[in-house]
Amino acid sequence: MFKARLWKKVDENRVQCQLCNHFCILKEGETGRCGVRVNQNNELYTLVYDKVAAINIDPIEKKPLYHFLPGTKTFSSGTVGCNFSCIFCQNHSLSQYPKKHKEIVGERVTPEIIVEACIKYNCESISYTYSEPTIFFELMQDTARIAVKKNLKNVIVSNGFMSSKCLDELEGLIHAANIDLKSFSDEFYKKMCDGKLKPVLNNLISLKKMGIWLEITTLLIPGKNDQEKELRDIARFIKNELGEDVPWHISRFHPDYQLLDSTVTPLSSLEMAYEIGVSEGLKYVYIGNVPGTTRENTYCPVCGSILIKRTGFHAEILNLKNGQCKKCKTSIPGYWENK
Ligand code: SF4
Known part of the structure; x- marks a missing residue:
């Protein structure tokens, strides 16, 4: 302990x-x-400072982060546990393990070992992911401090429910975040996740103000959060409170955990959400978990050139150079080089 x-x-x-x-x-x-x-x-x-339950070398696209060091590897780790109890969790075997089994599992790994392994395997960043990084805050903070000194970048993949004190403590340590905006309904957060909406919205605004590169993911669940009004509310919040350049990932749901009686998200719902995002003025809207879609590519919002072509988690940089569209020289927001 x-x-x-x-x-x-x-x-x-x-x-x-x-x-x-x-x-x-x-x-x-x-x-x-x-x-x-x-x-x-x-x-x-x-109970989880030295109990890492999952470690992998992932493409950064898997987080998903599409405007942050594309094509690089990220050293990813996480412990068991989560402060939410989403009934649709796609990672429930890790996130809900302590609540279900009343025990903690994981390997003894120190912050120093994580950083050394990150360098050894030529990863440019460390991702705190798989479960909810807030709940292994001490391990994350100590690892991130060492990583920063080695010019590595730190990434969180989070539900965004941390306290403002926790966010303050991460100032200067975290470079990019993919935050779930699971719904725009407080009732959804309460019933489906054992959480609340408002703190997540506040934290998204804070993360943006802190200068952390921010991307947002919404897992679209049939009949739960896929109504036009709700999706429009999400898109408007992103545009008005965070900015039109913040990427929005709309992700396909597959039945999991306690929501096995649902169906896979129909392509038509994902396309509708995509169109809503674009019509509300978001410049970078992506569809995820759909093999073969062209909606995971990055296009120049001015001339339409394909900047980054993605196939699954593979990214091919085409018409992007020094953060600009090669064809029309438009600046594309993102974190393109490890400075
Ligand atoms: S307040 Fe602390 S103990 Fe309670 S769920 Fe959040 S991280 Fe866990």
Whole structure:
């Protein structure tokens, strides 16, 4: 066990975790909603600091990040646990493991080992991913600090439910984020995820202000979050609050976990969401999880040239040079070189 950061004593018997917007208050021996932070002797400990449950070398496109060091490899790791309980989770065997099995699993890996492995395997970034990185904050923060000194970049793939204190602590350490905007309905967040919408929206605005390269993903679930009005609300929020240059990934759902009676997202719904994004003025809208689609390519919003051609997770840079369209010289927002 490792002493946790971001918590306070409430009284002689209780502590409050301040890492995410649940702000769990825990009595002696109790574990938070994420299943990985525990009150012991009225102090808060993390159970996952040295328990990494998944490690892989991934293409950065898999996060998905399409405007951040395209074509590079990212050293990806995550622990078990999550502060959400999405009934459609596509990674539930990791994220929900502590709640289901009442135990923590993983290999002993230190921040130094993660950074060394990242360099050894020629990855340009480290991604904190697979489950929810907020809940393994201490491991992420220590790893990111070392990585920055080695000129490596740090990426989070997150549900965006961290506390503002947690975000403050990540200032200067994180270079890119893909954040889920799962719905524009608080009811959806409550019923389907055990979360809340508003903190996620606030954090998206904060991440943008912090200068972190931001991309957004919405998993489109038939009958749950695929109505035209809701999709238009999401697109308008991105355009008005974050900017027209923020990429929006609309991802196809496959039945999983507790939502096995649903269907795969029809292509027509994904296309409708795409058209809504474009009609609301977003310049970079992408469809994901659909093999063979041309909607995962990046096109110049001015002359229409194909800048980056993607096939699955493979990216081929065509008409993009120094962050500009080769044909019409339009600047394309993104993080194109590791400076
Ligand atoms: S990280 Fe969130 S869910 Fe976990 S104990 Fe802290 S406040 Fe609760």
